Amino acid sequence: MHVDTLAVTVVDGVAYGLLLAIAAAGLTVAFGAGGVLNLAHGVLIAAGGYIAATTTAGTWASLVAATVLATVAGAAGGGALAAATAALRGRGHLDQALLTFGIALIGGNLLTTIFGSDVLRPRMPAALEGTVMVAGYRYPVDRLAVLAVAVLVAAVGYVVLHRSRAGRLIRATVDDRAMVAGIGVNPRTVDAAVLVTSGALAGLAGALATPILGVGPGTADTTLLLSLIIVVCGGLGSVPGAVTAAIGVGVVQTVGVVTVPTAAPYLLIAAMTVTLVARRPTVPNGAAS
Amino acid sequence: MSAFTQAFAADRTPPLLKRGATAAFAAGAVTAVAMSPASYLHTTVARMLPLALLAVSVAVVTGHAGLPTLGQVAPYAVGAYLTARLALTGIDLAAVHLLTAAIGGAVVAGLIGTVLVRYRGTVFLMLSLAVAEVTAITAGQWRAVSGGTDGLAGIPAPRLLPGLPPLHGDRTVLLYAATIAVAATFVAVWLLRGDRRMLLTAARTNEDRARASGHLVYANLWMVHTAAGGLAGIAGALLIHTHRWITPADVGFGVAALALLAVVIGGARSLIGAAVGAVIVLIVRDIVAVEVPGHAPLLLGTLFVIGVYLLPGGLTALPTRLRRQLSAGPHSAPPAPANASVRRTS
Amino acid sequence: MRIVHPVEPDQPPSPRSGRDPDHAHGNGLVASGLRHAYGPLTVLDLDTFTIAPGDRHAVIGPNGAGKSTLLGVLAGTIRAQTGQLTYNGHTVTRHGAEWRARAGIGRTFQHPTLWPDLTCLDCVRIGGWHHRRNPDRTPMETLHLVGLADHAHQHAGSLSHGHRRMLDLAVAIAGQPRILLLDEPAAGLTDTETGRLIDVIHRMPSWIAVVLVEHHMDVVAAVADWITVLHHGRRHTAGPADTVRADPRVAALYLGTNGGGHAAHP
Numbered sequence: 032m033h034v035d036t037l038a039v040t041v042v043d044g045v046a047y048g049l050l051l052a053i054a055a056a057g058l059t060v061a062f063g064a065g066g067v068l069n070l071a072h073g074v075l076i077a078a079g080g081y082i083a084a085t086t087t088a089g090t091w092a093s094l095v096a097a098t099v100l101a102t103v104a105g106a107a108g109g110g111a112l113a114a115a116t117a118a119l120r121g122r123g124h125l126d127q128a129l130l131t132f133g134i135a136l137i138g139g140n141l142l143t144t145i146f147g148s149d150v151l152r153p154r155m156p157a158a159l160e161g162t163v164m165v166a167g168y169r170y171p172v173d174r175l176a177v178l179a180v181a182v183l184v185a186a187v188g189y190v191v192l193h194r195s196r197a198g199r200l201i202r203a204t205v206d207d208r209a210m211v212a213g214i215g216v217n218p219r220t221v222d223a224a225v226l227v228t229s230g231a232l233a234g235l236a237g238a239l240a241t242p243i244l245g246v247g248p249g250t251a252d253t254t255l256l257l258s259l260i261i262v263v264c265g266g267l268g269s270v271p272g273a274v275t276a277a278i279g280v281g282v283v284q285t286v287g288v289v290t291v292p293t294a295a296p297y298l299l300i301a302a303m304t305v306t307l308v309a310r311r312p313t314v315p316n317g318a319a320s
Numbered sequence: 321m322s323a324f325t326q327a328f329a330a331d332r333t334p335p336l337l338k339r340g341a342t343a344a345f346a347a348g349a350v351t352a353v354a355m356s357p358a359s360y361l362h363t364t365v366a367r368m369l370p371l372a373l374l375a376v377s378v379a380v381v382t383g384h385a386g387l388p389t390l391g392q393v394a395p396y397a398v399g400a401y402l403t404a405r406l407a408l409t410g411i412d413l414a415a416v417h418l419l420t421a422a423i424g425g426a427v428v429a430g431l432i433g434t435v436l437v438r439y440r441g442t443v444f445l446m447l448s449l450a451v452a453e454v455t456a457i458t459a460g461q462w463r464a465v466s467g468g469t470d471g472l473a474g475i476p477a478p479r480l481l482p483g484l485p486p487l488h489g490d491r492t493v494l495l496y497a498a499t500i501a502v503a504a505t506f507v508a509v510w511l512l513r514g515d516r517r518m519l520l521t522a523a524r525t526n527e528d529r530a531r532a533s534g535h536l537v538y539a540n541l542w543m544v545h546t547a548a549g550g551l552a553g554i555a556g557a558l559l560i561h562t563h564r565w566i567t568p569a570d571v572g573f574g575v576a577a578l579a580l581l582a583v584v585i586g587g588a589r590s591l592i593g594a595a596v597g598a599v600i601v602l603i604v605r606d607i608v609a610v611e612v613p614g615h616a617p618l619l620l621g622t623l624f625v626i627g628v629y630l631l632p633g634g635l636t637a638l639p640t641r642l643r644r645q646l647s648a649g650p651h652s653a654p655p656a657p658a659n660a661s662v663r664r665t666s
Numbered sequence: 667m668r669i670v671h672p673v674e675p676d677q678p679p680s681p682r683s684g685r686d687p688d689h690a691h692g693n694g695l696v697a698s699g700l701r702h703a704y705g706p707l708t709v710l711d712l713d714t715f716t717i718a719p720g721d722r723h724a725v726i727g728p729n730g731a732g733k734s735t736l737l738g739v740l741a742g743t744i745r746a747q748t749g750q751l752t753y754n755g756h757t758v759t760r761h762g763a764e765w766r767a768r769a770g771i772g773r774t775f776q777h778p779t780l781w782p783d784l785t786c787l788d789c790v791r792i793g794g795w796h797h798r799r800n801p802d803r804t805p806m807e808t809l810h811l812v813g814l815a816d817h818a819h820q821h822a823g824s825l826s827h828g829h830r831r832m833l834d835l836a837v838a839i840a841g842q843p844r845i846l847l848l849d850e851p852a853a854g855l856t857d858t859e860t861g862r863l864i865d866v867i868h869r870m871p872s873w874i875a876v877v878l879v880e881h882h883m884d885v886v887a888a889v890a891d892w893i894t895v896l897h898h899g900r901r902h903t904a905g906p907a908d909t910v911r912a913d914p915r916v917a918a919l920y921l922g923t924n925g926g927g928h929a930a931h932p
Contacts, residue, residue: 133624
């Protein structure tokens, strides 16, 4: 493998990692704030990818439409999941997780039924099809565009989470649910809003990832597994942790698939195991008096 | 605490009579199938038994240790591939297969358990999902052992004793598989009765209180997880003995999901309920697979959603729930999730 | 695993280890440099805290003073973020709650959920599991002691709050502790039950150390001979029970904080 191909692959990995970060940030916040483990998250990502792959027609307008459509579809899916899991609130988080698992099985099968079992790729506008020279390396324009959009979304997300009232509420819910209820905000509203936002981000990430990886029957499972690894490695509920872990996972996954295809999943699992063993599980019940 | 693992409040060791009746019923059902002349029926039922036993193993971990798992498919795969490899190298004694598979499954579950039993609830479920994915990936990639996606075919039939003929006939295989599956299930039921059941209930329902009374919760849960791995290993050996071929899909994610679904439907606390749940799911799946091929996950998912919504505690809790509803009237609130604060999973 | 106290069973209760730390160093529990914080909020900051055999020690303070955290750290339910604990001269800082329980540090919980699906008798059996071959009392006798003999075969989840609290105490006693840590044992009890609680504590062998976190000043007055007042995780006052209860600063602490819901009447 040439050095320049490796460099390009690493940049791909960072781009992919940022996309995973966008996807996993919602998952980790939903888990940290409301305890909802959304195992249908991968399906929302794959749905976004399929929408992008089938809606794009080589024009700028269709590209924008596809991205918006994927985001809206993801948000709608997140809303449906929020409604479905809210009905089981009294029964505990495990039943909610099992429900999303069932929904994931259904959704995955529906996607394969509708879109077939081939790997689909979007048709990008001609301006994005070529390559450019960046710092002496040839680099596909569409990937640079994805990287730029991913950086933009991540930056906007950061600002929203840290500067806006909604973002502060969400972070406060992760830290201390009771406190949020104390200031007159129903934490369940926050849960639902987080699931909808998380779904929208998943759809968007799916749409943005298709030019790099395409979308196929394995996409939902792979992205769910990667998202879960990111959530675990980054610390449950931690957005900065998730972003760091996601970039690591993105690079390992992209470089690994090119250099040592068989070992890539094990590298990630090994990283997760090391994290789990090194980190002490948090005390299950906050014992503050 | 989830209504799912909490199952029914009136959770007592079934009396000896009830257990005897269940055993007699299981034996009767198997005999009835074996007596029937339809040999396809023999094969169909025999091939359900490995998954039923895997569901029992999942119920042990999910219901008794309180750790909802998709990961028992790992020891199941180890048991299956160990058996297949032994048979292909010419070692065809069933007892050797079962023993090796049980030990192999227990070792793998023990290793996985050292990391996983420190976690609870949804986090455990999430990590066990990773275990199931890695199992599926490994089975697909490790061609030297698994034969890749083509799988291994033409695995020789096992023998009960040296010198005896191999187990070939459909009826013979059914009776053999039923004996092993029923015996293994009842050994598990027997091991999980009385004081052991009580101590596990204590560790599961209020871990802090159990620790504060000096109980080694991690060690106990690890032992249950490991022993259940042995059970899953035996189920894997039965998979080879009843099918005599194996592909990575046989130890794939769908199987892990199916075993957990069987437990959701059958009731986490009842091992026999889980086995019955597995048989129900398999029957429905096989019927649907004939009508609309390629939609097994759709069906599994739908059953999951229905099971979670309509059957908290599974089928085995249904009589108790109905009785409670009838006696308390239709508008009574469901029993409050006891000690919800004790086991927060986030 | 089991640490044997070099203490005569019929030795009189020690007046107070605070004045006699060496006594605690030999065969008690000594915590030093305990600090615990949840995020920016420091809930516990104690230089030393000692428990010697025979102590009857009450820890009081307004809500959020770090009392339960202190108890959790001593029992091992909460792992101390900084600080050191020695028990009978051995360092036990990194030993978990299960180890400490077996070594004789028992506790009750502020919210006694117990094991809702098990009968009271089974709960007590689990509490005394490690002494089941040669128990001081049979599980039934322990239930008698706390007044729950009539409920022996009832599920713990179906008990009233007060009964559940007494059952939690029975489970802790069944573990045959040398140090018994009680987290608000009288909260929510009726007067009769409170009387029973005081009686049970009075009937403890004199060499057992009892440390209780309590708001209920009647119970503190009846039981404790030494009181430590915590405020914002720090030791506000400590001394013989009568002195501390008469201290106007302690009364002011309770009256002056909105958090001290259960008003004390010193």
